Amino acid sequence: MAYTITPMTPHTGAEVRGLDLSKSVDTETRAALNRAFAQHHVLIVRDQKYEPADFRNAVQVFGELQPHDKKEMHIPGFPEMYYVSNEQTVPGKRFISGESFHTDHSNHPAPPKATILYPVSLPSYGGDTQYANMHLAYDELSEAMKRRIDGLKAVHVYNSRYSPRELRPLSPESLKALPPPGVHPLVRVHPENGRKALFLNPVRIESIVGLPDDEALDLIAELMTHATQKKYEYRHQWTYGDMVLWDNRSVLHKANPDYDMNERRFLYRLMLKGEAPIPVPQAA
Numbered sequence: 001m002a003y004t005i006t007p008m009t010p011h012t013g014a015e016v017r018g019l020d021l022s023k024s025v026d027t028e029t030r031a032a033l034n035r036a037f038a039q040h041h042v043l044i045v046r047d048q049k050y051e052p053a054d055f056r057n058a059v060q061v062f063g064e065l066q067p068h069d070k071k072e073m074h075i076p077g078f079p080e081m082y083y084v085s086n087e088q089t090v091p092g093k094r095f096i097s098g099e100s101f102h103t104d105h106s107n108h109p110a111p112p113k114a115t116i117l118y119p120v121s122l123p124s125y126g127g128d129t130q131y132a133n134m135h136l137a138y139d140e141l142s143e144a145m146k147r148r149i150d151g152l153k154a155v156h157v158y159n160s161r162y163s164p165r166e167l168r169p170l171s172p173e174s175l176k177a178l179p180p181p182g183v184h185p186l187v188r189v190h191p192e193n194g195r196k197a198l199f200l201n202p203v204r205i206e207s208i209v210g211l212p213d214d215e216a217l218d219l220i221a222e223l224m225t226h227a228t229q230k231k232y233e234y235r236h237q238w239t240y241g242d243m244v245l246w247d248n249r250s251v252l253h254k255a256n257p258d259y260d261m262n263e264r265r266f267l268y269r270l271m272l273k274g275e276a277p278i279p280v281p282q283a284a
């Protein structure tokens with residue numbers, strides 16, 4: 001089948017047209033899609049028509065499914081398929097998942113390499129997802145800052161006491177299933193494209209090993225201000241049929257609650273297993 005892969009910006013995001021991933025793809029196409037994913041970090045596969053089972057099959061072109069921490073929110077019959085929704089689940093309170101820049105499930109010792117969304121219901125305007133390229137953000141740091149952070153490690157918990165936003169509470173069952181905190185390098189090396197990337201997540205980072213908390217928080221804030229500049233961004237405007245897959249090892253992402261909350265926004269969400277983040281090799 002003829003298909004095209006077209007970059008969305010010079011650094012982040014590429015659009016794939018002409019493929020139906022609900023059907024199986026040949027080995028060559030699978031390899032080309034995975035190479036494009038490592039190169040562009042966000043893939044937008046257009047014009048897909050999925051029922052939940054199709055979506056589950058489609059994402060496995062890129063890897064193996066990773067269960068979500070919140071066991072209570074899933075598509076009936078599909079325990080690994082979470083959903084993103086603006087519906088009110090706690091009376092008087094509306095949680096918008098991912099409202100500030102973050103990377104998914106970094107509290108895991110081996111965080112998911114990818115997250116994939118597929119829209120079921122979209123608001124008539126707004127609700128874009130923003131992505132910021134952490135390879136480019138790292139590359140453009142000063143040499144002094146690179147030297148300062150290359151060997152640092154951060155402790156990622158489910159919900160940091162310093163988190164800038166409140167997360168939806170977990171059920172007792174989900175709480176019990178949480179892994180131990182992830183202790184991850186602040187700069188990680190991507191196993192496929194070989195590039196270094198900042199690995200930041202203010203929602204989950206509770207401390208940096210060897211630094212007092214105030215110093216750690218100042219450093220994270222400084223890096224976040226740098227890393228989320230518009231020049232590092234691809235902003236995705238959703239269209240029905242878009243399957244959007246992003247690399248949590250390469251980009252931060254953020255949801256936008258800038259639409260009419262009376263309109264329903266509902267997307268299927270899956271994740272793919274990753275590996276323990278690889279640190280930058282340190283001189284002996």
Ligand SMILES: [Fe+2]
Pocket residue numbers: 097098102103104253
């Ligand atoms: Fe997220």
